[in-house]
Amino acid sequence: MPALIAIRGLRKAYVMGDETVHALAGVDLDFQKGEFVAILGPSGSGKSTLMHILGFMDTPSEGSIVFDGQEVAKLDPDLRAWYRSNRVGFVFQSFNLLPRLTVLENVALPLLYRENSDPVANAAAAKVALERVGMSHRLDHRPSQLSGGERQRVAIARAIVGTPSIIFADEPTGNLDVKNVDRILELLGSLIKEGITVVLVTHDLSVAENAHRVISMRAGLVHEDRAR
Amino acid sequence: MKLFDRIRPAVVNGLRELQANKVRSLLSMSGIILGVASLVAMVTVVQGMVGNFRQFVDAMGGIEKITVTREQLPKEQEHLSELSEGVTMRDVDRIRKTVPLVENISPEARVGYERLIIEGHETSTYVTGVTADYLPVAKRWIDPGFGRFISDLDVLNMNDVIVLGSAVVPELFGANVDPVGKVIKIRGRRFTVIGVLNNIEGSGMQIRSANSRSGGGAWRWRNSGAFIPVSTAQAKFIGNDRLSGLGLRIGDAERLHDAVEQTERTMLAGHKGLRDFAISTNEQTLEDFRKTEAAFKLSLGGVAGISLFVGGIGIMNVMLASINERIREIGVRKAVGARGSDLFLQFLAEAAVISVVGGIIGLVVSMGIVALMNYILTQALPTGAVATLDWVIMSQGLAFSVVVGLVAGVYPALRAANLDPIEALRHE
Numbered sequence A: 001m002p003a004l005i006a007i008r009g010l011r012k013a014y015v016m017g018d019e020t021v022h023a024l025a026g027v028d029l030d031f032q033k034g035e036f037v038a039i040l041g042p043s044g045s046g047k048s049t050l051m052h053i054l055g056f057m058d059t060p061s062e063g064s065i066v067f068d069g070q071e072v073a074k075l076d077p078d079l080r081a082w083y084r085s086n087r088v089g090f091v092f093q094s095f096n097l098l099p100r101l102t103v104l105e106n107v108a109l110p111l112l113y114r115e116n117s118d119p120v121a122n123a124a125a126a127k128v129a130l131e132r133v134g135m136s137h138r139l140d141h142r143p144s145q146l147s148g149g150e151r152q153r154v155a156i157a158r159a160i161v162g163t164p165s166i167i168f169a170d171e172p173t174g175n176l177d178v179k180n181v182d183r184i185l186e187l188l189g190s191l192i193k194e195g196i197t198v199v200l201v202t203h204d205l206s207v208a209e210n211a212h213r214v215i216s217m218r219a220g221l222v223h224e225d226r227a228r
Numbered sequence B: 001m002k003l004f005d006r007i008r009p010a011v012v013n014g015l016r017e018l019q020a021n022k023v024r025s026l027l028s029m030s031g032i033i034l035g036v037a038s039l040v041a042m043v044t045v046v047q048g049m050v051g052n053f054r055q056f057v058d059a060m061g062g063i064e065k066i067t068v069t070r071e072q073l074p075k076e077q078e079h080l081s082e083l084s085e086g087v088t089m090r091d092v093d094r095i096r097k098t099v100p101l102v103e104n105i106s107p108e109a110r111v112g113y114e115r116l117i118i119e120g121h122e123t124s125t126y127v128t129g130v131t132a133d134y135l136p137v138a139k140r141w142i143d144p145g146f147g148r149f150i151s152d153l154d155v156l157n158m159n160d161v162i163v164l165g166s167a168v169v170p171e172l173f174g175a176n177v178d179p180v181g182k183v184i185k186i187r188g189r190r191f192t193v194i195g196v197l198n199n200i201e202g203s204g205m206q207i208r209s210a211n212s213r214s215g216g217g218a219w220r221w222r223n224s225g226a227f228i229p230v231s232t233a234q235a236k237f238i239g240n241d242r243l244s245g246l247g248l249r250i251g252d253a254e255r256l257h258d259a260v261e262q263t264e265r266t267m268l269a270g271h272k273g274l275r276d277f278a279i280s281t282n283e284q285t286l287e288d289f290r291k292t293e294a295a296f297k298l299s300l301g302g303v304a305g306i307s308l309f310v311g312g313i314g315i316m317n318v319m320l321a322s323i324n325e326r327i328r329e330i331g332v333r334k335a336v337g338a339r340g341s342d343l344f345l346q347f348l349a350e351a352a353v354i355s356v357v358g359g360i361i362g363l364v365v366s367m368g369i370v371a372l373m374n375y376i377l378t379q380a381l382p383t384g385a386v387a388t389l390d391w392v393i394m395s396q397g398l399a400f401s402v403v404v405g406l407v408a409g410v411y412p413a414l415r416a417a418n419l420d421p422i423e424a425l426r427h428e
Helices: A047-054 A077-086 A103-112 A119-132 A148-160 A178-194 B003-020 B022-059 B075-083 B089-098 B134-138 B152-157 B168-173 B217-223 B230-238 B253-270 B283-325 B327-335 B340-380 B391-418 B421-426
Strands: A005-016 A019-031 A036-040 A062-067 A088-091 A166-170 A197-202 A213-218 A221-227 B065-070 B102-118 B121-130 B161-164 B183-186 B189-196 B226-229 B245-250 B277-281
Touching (some): A019 A221, A077 A088, A077 B327, A103 A148, A148 A178, B089 B253, B152 B230, B245 B253, B253 B277
Parallel strands (some): A036 A197, B121 B226
Antiparallel strands (some): A213 A221, B102 B245
């Protein structure tokens, strides 16, 4: 079975003043469908850059990315937006729910930007996603009325509402208490049963240990890639 | 996705933002509110004045009227004053024969401000001697059931008959009395009332103050006065054959200048070269007025334009501040799949919503301003200019505000659209 994502020779350089920073210095990786992967590394290791490029928020300076059989390394902004809307979900450390929208509206947000977006169908899909994360009793609440753990569950519902192929979770437990950490990691891990590839980006080894495969990064290169 | 399907959620979102930041939105709207209110109110008031003046010129006989008046001789001809006959009925005959462009000639002999007396009542008004041609020249008529006007026979026979202005009737006879056939006295002479002139009411200027009587208001001066045969006026009151002036109506307003020139030559020839008359038209008045109107429109348009410009800056300012506060929101929306154009539309719609709501409030304010102006003008001016708001001006005002909002929203919306999602998400 071909990999969901195949990366070859991926490089990303930033010019900062007179200096050129190589955030990614030649990365080769494969991600399989339904894999639970952690990308581990200290800040500056290139893990966030890798996530942004794989999440279609950024483009590499060099190299190739084959996503679902398509070369996607150099897409124009609108096509990248299409991939973000249709193939990718994000979960952030700081939840990033929009304060003025209700829980239901926050979850339906990715569907708003799709073609043939229909408010009724969007709301129905958002309800299903909220049921999946156990938050269907809070549809009309504002994010500010929820606890941290609840907010992150809503954020996960937003990430899965568009039935993506892959979800990137960037330090998803960084702002949570111990009790909620396990719940959120368990929830994320359970998504692979639906065939979703889950990529956990963290600098915390104990968090990374929850994944089935841990990729360690250092100085823009893959330092270690081991299955557990 | 159709454009409308993208605009609708953007507009809904804009309304929510407006609701969430009521005070800030109202402040940002203030420029638009004032701009639209001043634009609509001023255009309305100027239009009211324009309409008022058009009616005024029309009531003066319109553009096709030429007025010949008696004048003092100029300095260089003063020594010939013995030879001056003034304007007389002989001029009427000469013009009729030699100036075919002139269709009607109305000789007028002013008697003066006279007391009209019947048993128990009296009133004072201007009495003028005229002929049957007064009606077409002054663009007046007598409504059916209100008698008849002075005829050629009345002039020929120097009949003691009188036609009253509609405002005079209630003052002499009270309400609901048919004056035709009644006899009134002027300086002891008995005149039989034979008709009442039509009542003039300004159509564009419905001024009805509480104390105005029937036929009163702005057009009161046109509805007063009394008319007797010109021959009667000359023989029994004035004592000579002089006229105070002539009113000429030409058939073709396009040939006004020719008619004026021909009339002047005829008059000069008949008066042996003496310039004891003056010829005037309403053209100059109308031209002066057109210039005033243009100046008004330009300066008021400038004021309104500046306030709308300031309003646009206000909206742009608030939109930029709002975008600064919502950089993270923009990042999130982009991360979940929004394109640059989606965010551009969202923020443009927000600016448009602010300006439309501001524009609507401005229209409401303009209604108040126009009502106030009407009140003040009615009190201050005898002919009072009264303006009524019309939908064309109001929709133009609203359209202006929308354009301003959209133009002001473009730059902030572009900024939102071009934000880098990664940077935006990192923004604290």
